[in-house]
Amino acid sequence: MLVVSNLTKSYGGEMVLEPLSFQVPRGAILGLVGPNGAGKTTTLSCLAGLIRPDGGRATWDGAPIIDQAGLVSLLPESPEVYPLLTVDEHLELTARLFRLGPGWREDAERLVAAMDLTSHRKKLGAALSKGLRQRVLMASIALRRARLLLVDEPMIGLDPAGQREIKRLLAEFRDRGSAIVLSSHQLDLIEELADTVLILSKGRVMAQGTLAELKTGAPDELEDWFFRYTEEGQ
Amino acid sequence: MNGLVFLEVRSLRNGIVRMFREPRRLVMVLAFVMMVAVMVVRATHPQEISPFPPMVRTILWTVLGSAAAIGLCVRIAVPTAPAYFSEPADAVLLLGAPVQPWELMLRRHWVQLLNFWRTALGLVYFILIVPGSFGEALRVVLFALLYVLMLDFVAIFGDRLRRHHVPVVAVGWAFSLVMAGIAVVPLLRTPLSPTDLFGRTFWFLTNSWGHVAVEAGIVVALMAMNVMLSPRLAVLNWERLMLAALRRQAVRGERTMADVVRARTALRVAHRTFRPWTGLAFHLSGPWVLFEAKLRMWRRGGAALRGAGVLALLALGAGYFVGHHAPGHAISALEFVSYIMILVVGTPPSMITNPMVVGAPRAVPLLMAEQGPSFIGWVTAYGLFWTTAAVFGVSFHTVILGYAWIVALTLVMTAWKLCIWSWFPDVGTRNLAGRLALILGGFAVGGIALLWLLWFPWGAIITVPWAVAEMWVLYRITLRRLTWAIGLARVNHGE
Numbered sequence: 001m002l003v004v005s006n007l008t009k010s011y012g013g014e015m016v017l018e019p020l021s022f023q024v025p026r027g028a029i030l031g032l033v034g035p036n037g038a039g040k041t042t043t044l045s046c047l048a049g050l051i052r053p054d055g056g057r058a059t060w061d062g063a064p065i066i067d068q069a070g071l072v073s074l075l076p077e078s079p080e081v082y083p084l085l086t087v088d089e090h091l092e093l094t095a096r097l098f099r100l101g102p103g104w105r106e107d108a109e110r111l112v113a114a115m116d117l118t119s120h121r122k123k124l125g126a127a128l129s130k131g132l133r134q135r136v137l138m139a140s141i142a143l144r145r146a147r148l149l150l151v152d153e154p155m156i157g158l159d160p161a162g163q164r165e166i167k168r169l170l171a172e173f174r175d176r177g178s179a180i181v182l183s184s185h186q187l188d189l190i191e192e193l194a195d196t197v198l199i200l201s202k203g204r205v206m207a208q209g210t211l212a213e214l215k216t217g218a219p220d221e222l223e224d225w226f227f228r229y230t231e232e233g234q
Numbered sequence: 235m236n237g238l239v240f241l242e243v244r245s246l247r248n249g250i251v252r253m254f255r256e257p258r259r260l261v262m263v264l265a266f267v268m269m270v271a272v273m274v275v276r277a278t279h280p281q282e283i284s285p286f287p288p289m290v291r292t293i294l295w296t297v298l299g300s301a302a303a304i305g306l307c308v309r310i311a312v313p314t315a316p317a318y319f320s321e322p323a324d325a326v327l328l329l330g331a332p333v334q335p336w337e338l339m340l341r342r343h344w345v346q347l348l349n350f351w352r353t354a355l356g357l358v359y360f361i362l363i364v365p366g367s368f369g370e371a372l373r374v375v376l377f378a379l380l381y382v383l384m385l386d387f388v389a390i391f392g393d394r395l396r397r398h399h400v401p402v403v404a405v406g407w408a409f410s411l412v413m414a415g416i417a418v419v420p421l422l423r424t425p426l427s428p429t430d431l432f433g434r435t436f437w438f439l440t441n442s443w444g445h446v447a448v449e450a451g452i453v454v455a456l457m458a459m460n461v462m463l464s465p466r467l468a469v470l471n472w473e474r475l476m477l478a479a480l481r482r483q484a485v486r487g488e489r490t491m492a493d494v495v496r497a498r499t500a501l502r503v504a505h506r507t508f509r510p511w512t513g514l515a516f517h518l519s520g521p522w523v524l525f526e527a528k529l530r531m532w533r534r535g536g537a538a539l540r541g542a543g544v545l546a547l548l549a550l551g552a553g554y555f556v557g558h559h560a561p562g563h564a565i566s567a568l569e570f571v572s573y574i575m576i577l578v579v580g581t582p583p584s585m586i587t588n589p590m591v592v593g594a595p596r597a598v599p600l601l602m603a604e605q606g607p608s609f610i611g612w613v614t615a616y617g618l619f620w621t622t623a624a625v626f627g628v629s630f631h632t633v634i635l636g637y638a639w640i641v642a643l644t645l646v647m648t649a650w651k652l653c654i655w656s657w658f659p660d661v662g663t664r665n666l667a668g669r670l671a672l673i674l675g676g677f678a679v680g681g682i683a684l685l686w687l688l689w690f691p692w693g694a695i696i697t698v699p700w701a702v703a704e705m706w707v708l709y710r711i712t713l714r715r716l717t718w719a720i721g722l723a724r725v726n727h728g729e
Contacts, residue, residue, distance in 0.1 A: 048329060049329070070331070072329060073329065074326055074329050075326070076326055079326075080323040080326060081323050081327070082241065082245060082323045082327070083323075084244070084245040084246075084248040084249045084252070085241070085244055085245060085248065086248070089240075089244050089248075090327070092240065093237055093240055093241055093244075093327065094327070096235065096236065096237035096240050097237030097238070097327075097328065097331040098237075098331060124248060124252065125323075137326060137327075140327060
């Protein structure tokens with residue numbers, strides 16, 4: 001289980017994350033929503049270890065996540081791949097880096113087909129569109145079967161087929177027992193996939209709970225909650 | 235195979251395969267073939283084959299060699315190193331991988347070595363065409379290798395130090411004053427021998443062997459300062475600084491992240507426009523590239539622009555005339571004037587081209603702070619280049635004439651581009667006449683190099699690929715830069 005307690009971060013003396021605490025059990029998706037500048041990407045970056053938080057702890061099964069190799073995968077908003085590696089080589093790189101077992105090639109074949117990358121597998125990263133780069137990263141993450149998945153705006157730049165595949169893969173990850181923190185502006189995606197929702201505004205937690213809890217005494221639509229909670233934070 | 239090794243090997247292999255597959259890289263392939271031809275000729279004909287006296291031969295070899303080596307270095311570098319390394323991809327694909335910190339460190343240094351490799355390759359070429367004995371050629375290469383190697387490795391540490399921007403700026407200013415004094419005082423002293431390299435750069439030291447060791451130490455220290463404060467790196471630092479400011483604004487809700495992304499994209503384009511000038515070539519031609527960027531600011535005033543073009547041509551003529559008779563004085567004077575002009579007129583290119591910086595709060599003080607380091611970067615770069623050359627016994631003419639060639643060629647290109655901007659303001663968009671003019675300009679510049687054909691038989695081997703490459707690059711780079719500048723002007727000024 002991912003346990004985040006009192007995570008804080010400031011830039012130049014300005015707090016961008018006020019003490020932030022949440023939990024994500026295995027096999028669950030936490031939806032992270034909030035307006036631009038709410039601190040969603042900062043939260044994910046802190047969890048991934050790309051940014052050093054000012055305070056707080058993030059643990060997985062009681063041990064700091066930063067100390068656990070192979071635990072975390074991050075799918076950033078701007079998907080970046082190696083410009084001089086082909087699609088196939090990205091998957092091979094993942095297999096080698098994470099020392100996957102001999103069956104990885106079959107998994108890779110299945111993922112390439114599932115992500116509709118078959119006709120692009122020999123292309124260099126530099127020649128891939130944003131949507132294709134997103135799929136390559138997703139395939140790479142799926143291949144290594146990360147236990148904790150941090151996903152930042154996964155749908156941007158994807159066509160409907162790609163979006164459907166990402167949703168399917170996220171659900172598959174969850175069903176396999178991975179914990180997922182999913183940041184998105186697409187509230188319908190959150191509503192469809194997330195088990196719990198955390199609404200951030202200006203680095204502060206405005207609301208947190210399961211969908212059922214948040215719906216209690218609130219308007220029916222997630223969009224209406226979103227505006228209600230975030231406007232409270234303005 | 236280890237994952238990181240796999241990444242390095244495959245990237246390198248794919249990069250090389252791509253280089254040979256793309257038609258525009260054929261120029262380089264041709265250049266490689268020519269290099270081999272030169273090597274064979276030198277091996278089989280140890281004596282110089284030339285109807286000219288040694289001095290003229292030296293000049294020709296030096297000019298052609300400098301231009302070709304630098305041109306090749308840059309052109310070989312452009313498609314490989316920058317595309318090869320992707321820090322954002324590292325952040326995602328290597329995240330959580332069970333790799334050791336030392337492996338990642340090695341990866342970074344490997345990239346540094348790749349950057350170094352592009353220059354080294356050019357230097358191998360240099361050794362083939364340098365005049366005189368093999369021993370002298372080796373000294374040239376050693377000197378250049380040391381120079382570039384120091385720059386590359388000190389850059390790693392300099393980059394870390396420059397994160398503390400303000401103290402470094404203060405140091406840069408202080409250092410500027412000291413170095414300006416060192417540069418000015420010898421110029422005022424009479425009599426001054428043009429070939430007295432040490433006397434001009436470190437006039438306060440005698441030229442005994444004991445002091446050579448001391449000077450070598452000073453060179454290393456100054457190089458560190460130079461790299462820390464060099465314009466190329468300062469520009470990058472600037473951009474990081476401004477992006478960080480934008481991110482903070484985005485966090486405060488004053489800008490959207492989309493603004494930051496746009497700015498980042500814009501800066502990438504700006505980098506590309508300057509990439510061909512980085513490295514050794516940047517240090518040789520840097521002031522003029524920057525000077526050209528300043529002149530771009532005056533573009534809206536057509537008369538001023540034309541005046542600047544004429545000035546550039548006059549400077550070229552004056553430089554040639556004076557340089558012909560007293561190269562040391564001429565280059566020193568030209569450089570010094572250019573420094574002053576940059577200091578007075580100048581803003582870093584990123585300041586001009588960065589849409590997010592224009593009108594940003596604190597832009598003016600930051601701009602002022604930037605000037606000291608940039609100024610001193612150039613002063614030290616040139617001083618050190620000469621000094622290191624002297625330490626390694628490279629002849630004054632070998633260095634100075636190569637440099638004079640670069641300055642002259644850059645000036646010609648600058649003047650031509652200024653005229654194009656003036657005559658065809660929308661050349662960067664869809665103006666066919668403007669594009670044709672640029673291509674013709676490229677041919678003209680290439681033609682200057684081709685003139686050597688008439689004077690020196692072996693010049694063809696070097697100048698043909700170089701001239702073709704130059705024509706191509708001049709056209710592409712100028713067009714891209716103009717497109718960029720004009721697009722920004724419209725955004726910034728609502729044109």
